[in-house]
Amino acid sequence: MLVSERLKRLLKLVPGERRFGFYRFLPFFFVLGGAMEWFMINVRIGKETFYDVYRRKQSERLYEARMEKGEI
Numbered sequence: 001m002l003v004s005e006r007l008k009r010l011l012k013l014v015p016g017e018r019r020f021g022f023y024r025f026l027p028f029f030f031v032l033g034g035a036m037e038w039f040m041i042n043v044r045i046g047k048e049t050f051y052d053v054y055r056r057k058q059s060e061r062l063y064e065a066r067m068e069k070g071e072i
Contacts, residue, residue, distance in 0.1 A: 016024035040050040
């Protein structure tokens, strides 16, 4: 209960409750999503970014699907 009360008090500090209600948190989530997308595009872990891995896996799946069909 103590954590819940602290969380409620912290959330009350965010301005715009009367005008926007729950939607006053939307800008925070928008910025968080943009930051996550930037991280996935620009930050390299090892030698690859998230999208490098995604593109490679996608092409591997396409290659395997073609192999099963006998196109290659």
